[in-house]
Amino acid sequence: MSTSAATELFLAKPHLQQLLNALSARGYCIIGPTIDQSAIVYAEIRTVDELPQGWTDQQEPATYRLVRREDNAWFGYAVGPHSWKRYLFPPFATVAVADRTAAGWQMSTPHEPVPKYAFLGVRACELAAIKIQDKVFLEGAYVDPIYRARREQAFVIAVNCTSAGANCFCTSMNTGPRCTTGFDLALTELPDAFLVEVGSDSGGEVLAELQTRVADVEEQAAAERARQQAVSQITKRLDTTDIRNLLLTNLEHPRWAEVATRCLSCTNCTMVCPTCFCASVNEVSDLQGDHVERQRQWDSCFNLDFSYMNGGHIRNDIRSRYRQWMTHKLASWIDQFGSSGCVGCGRCITWCPVGIDLTEEVAAIRGETP
Amino acid sequence: MNSSPVTAPARPPVPENPWLSHTVRIEQIVPEIAEVATYELAFVDSTIAATYQFQPGQFNMLYLPGVGEVAISISADPRSRERWAHTIRVAGSVTQSLARLQPGATLGLRGPYGNPWPVAACEGRDVILVAGGIGLAPLRPVIYELLANRNRYRKVTVLVGARTPEGLLYPGQYADWKAAGIDLQTTVDRASPGWLGNVGVVPQLLDRMALPAPQETVLLVCGPEVMMHFTVKSAQRRGVPVENIWLSSERNMQCAVRLCGHCQLGPTFVCKDGPVYRFDQIAPFLKVEGL
Amino acid sequence: MSVPDPLLVEELSTSPFAAGWPHRIVSEVVPISRQVLYPAGSIIFEQNAVNRDLFLICSGLVGLDMRVPARGNVRILTLAGGELLAWSALLGDGQMTATATALEPVRAIAIDGSRLSDLCQHRPDIGFHVMTRLAESLSHRLTATRLQLLDLYSHTTPHVLTFGAREH
Structure with missing residues (x-):
């Protein structure tokens, strides 16, 4: 996964729709930022018009407000109340079912279709969060099958931050704001274009279908300035020493x-x-009590x-x-x-x-x- | 008495779906003390029965569809091949529902989970098992194991405390255990008329014991946390090194596979790092209220 | 005063009560001590009776019972080898708070309470050793009583190893 600036490709802004189309054609359900109930949330989107174009989020402790940007940036916000975990580790999921038969209770694994997600707009801190949840759900003695099924086929399009919120402190946690790993494609937004980095073979394959060209030195410098702007806007610090x-x-x-x-x-x-990642399991049974679903739902300490x-x-x-x-x-x-x-x-x-x-x-x- | 040792770490293949239980049938229900019964469970699928193994101190998740799951320590002989004993106290909805079932009924079981008692560390040493109340249940597999290879261990002492003489678990086995070379002593908090044995708390039994070789003594403790605390203090006062002291702890166990977060105790997960801990690994966190 | 019984000296100096004491202090206590034996079933002293001896149990089991109206004798504790019995002989007026019964053949050292008290008063070095051991014994007994009071195995308090996940 090279992140060298030399590999950055220029994608004219309207052509981002081509990326969405290419992913749709591959059967992906595209989840991206969109405005709902006065917040930027992650939901299924089909067109770039659904992106929060020209909006940003003002954040303070206990405060979140959407406000108009002076420009028309498509990814000009920090992070909202959603995170990608709601798609990889769904808030509700059936982990097992039990059926009463003549031979007694029979337990089985529910076979529900696994959504094939493409995530658009994943921030560096969120790539780090996914990596952390990978550790939790995939790398222990026991693997969570629901997370694994979703994670294995997810396509990740990261977007480098070009501005930061007042509550951001990724620089203290060494998780951002620059996206360096864990994506298929990574975008840096400029006023009229995206510079695209390829992070995986499947990312490269999809990108090959789009109208791109190699970014010139000036465009690359502009992208670097935009990314540096995010770094310079981060003021919150967490001293993690020992x-x-x-x-x-x-x-x-x-x-x-x-x-x-x-x-x-x-x-x-x-x-x-x-x-x-804490969760609890509830028993949800039919009226006869003969068919029971074990429903996992997010819990909290x-x-x-x-x-x-x-x-x-x-x-x-x-x-x-x-x-x-x-x-x-x-x-x-x-x-x-x-x-x-x-x-x-x-x-x-x-x-x-x-x-x-x-x-x-x-x-x-x-x-x-x- | 002699037989082959329990095969080294029983690690069953990791299931595709860690939430999936196997169907087990209640073969027999043995009433023990008030509100406590031992359930002998057998796998309906004989291929699972053929491969199922556990080590002393491990637990299973028992599942009643529509009611829920509960973590129950296995109180069976580790050499069990057909049915596995689980001693269960009625404490909440799952165990209440279990108490209403009859032999022949089916339920779900997944496991075994958790760290076992350090049976290997007991070899060649004096071994003291201290149990409070139903805490004898998770220690019973150790007793079976020690008895199966009695000559591998030096003096074996089992100290059992209960609220009343009627609360002593497995009394029908005491004579056999004594005859097989275990110094078994009991004490109760409250005597009933006719009780001629010890009255007092179980750490007092440990206080009274001669410990000829404290450095070569292994202590396994299971019971209420306060009881374990004072038992460990007594042992430490007598010179038993912390690395020879093991206890079984408990938190709210839900997934048993380190995925749900409920059973954390300090930086550990009881389902993965416990329930059996070496005392010094958990001591700083047992001291903190509400951790 | 006669030559001290060597067995008594040995028994006392190796007991938890006098363990670690300088020999000169043990030898001061020996002359006011004597070996006693109680057959199983015999009463060592009765509740409310006056008893002048402090007992150091060497072997056997002693039951301590308190009389409770309408409940009869309630056994509150048993004591075994190495433990002290009848502190009131030294600390109080000698009136016993419980009845002590030998549940097994009991062998003990009886120390004359009033003479030990005199000894402690006139010889602060002896007093310190005796009172330290007595306080330790009381402290252990108090802790044990608190544990009994906690009623740890009661069904209404949280238990270990019934593992009640989501049990309501």
Whole structure:
């Protein structure tokens, strides 16, 4: 997967539709950014007109607003409430079924058609998030078949950020903003064109069908300036120095009780997080009780029932639940999966109704501020 | 008594769908103590029965369609080949529904999961098993294993604590175990009329024991966390090294395959890194309330 | 005073009570100690009766029972070799709070409580050793009593290894 600037190809902006057409022709369901309920979400799109052209997202802790851009950029926003995990690790999925037969209960795997997704507009932090979820779902002793089926046939079109939101801190987590790996194609948006990098053979094959030419030096320089603009706009920082030991040796720090007075335990941060993977399984049966589906749905460590055990709840206050979430995300994850569980996308800060900022919480435990 | 050792790590082939249970039939239900019964389960598919193996300390997920799943430690002899014992206490909806089933009924089973007791580390050493209440169930396979090769181990002691004499699990087996070379001692929190045995908590039994070679003593503990805490303290006071102390811990087990996040205890997943832990690997996290 | 019984000296100095004491202190305690034997079933002392001896159990099992109106004798604890029995002989007025019964043949060292108390008062070095061991014993007993009080195996408290996932 070379990312050398020399391989960048010039794709005139309207010709992005050719890419969508080529993917459709290959049977892909294209998921891309589009506006719904005053937010940029990821949903099925068919034409480039459905992209959030000319819109951006203003983000602050507990704040998300769509506003008009001065230009007509198609990917001129940071990240919204959705992440790609909702397509690779669906919020609802049937993991097994059971049928009552004359010979007793028979359990089987449901055979539902697996959607073949092409993801358009995947940010560098999101590529990192997918890589992290790959570790969780594909690289352990047990593989999640639902994730694997979707992941294996997904086509990934990354888009380099050319601007950053106020809650972005990918540079602290070493996950962006430059897309370097994990994509089939990567785009950098210029006012009238995209420069395209190829990340895989299938990416190259699709690209070969489009009207492209090799980008000239000036175009490449313009793309590099656009990408640098994102870097320079990132102001939020998370000091990750020895963060695993910092958090796991401060499990009784008074800050946990303090943040618990603000946290509503609403689960928003875990729902919008692109790496959170906790789930529960519910029994859904027909009226006779003869056919039962085991339905997995996203769960959250902020739910009281999450730690239910034999008549009691292990984490029966918000303090212990917030601590579980943050220590897992930033510390335990390193033990479990070899990297942080945080990619610095800032969603948990934006979508927290009371604006809790985990970078501030870490700083407080570090004894820095506020 | 002698027989072939349990074959080294039983690692069944990883299933395509880790959520999929096998159908098992209840062969027999043995009432134990109040609200506790042992279910002897047999695989309906004989090819699964032929390959199924577990190690002492591992657990299975038992599944009642329409009700849910529950993690149950296997209390069978590791050499079981046809039916596998699971000692279950009625605690919630799944176990309540299980309690209403009769022999012949079918349910789902997947497993085995989790880290086993370190049986190999017990060889050539004094072994002390400490069980509180139903905590004897996950230790019973170790007892079977130690008895099957009794000459490989030095002194074997089993200390059992229960709330009342009626709460002592598997009392019908105590005489056999003693006769086979196990020093088995019991104690109860509350004596009933006629009880002539020990009254007091199980760490006191450990306090009273002679430990001639604490460095060469292995301690396996299973019971309520507070009971395990004081048992381990007693052993440490007596010079048993932390790396010889093992305990079985518990959290909300749901997927059992490290995919659902529920059973985390500190940086570990109980389903993958436990339920049996070496004490020093989990000690810092057991001390923290609400972890 | 007669020559101390060498068996008694050996028994006392190797007991958990006097373990690690300097020989001079053990030898001060030996003259006020004596070996006692109780056959199985015999009463060592009765609740509310006055008993002047502090017992150091060498072997056998002792049941401690308290009388509860309408419930009769309730066994609250059993004590075995290495444990102390009848602190009230040293710390209180000698009135026993429970009845002690030998459940098996019991061999013990009985130490005269009032003379041990005198010894502790006049010889702070002995007093320190005796009271330290007594406090340790009380502390262990208190911890054990707390554990009993927690009723850990009660069905209404969370249990280990019934593994109640999603059990409501």
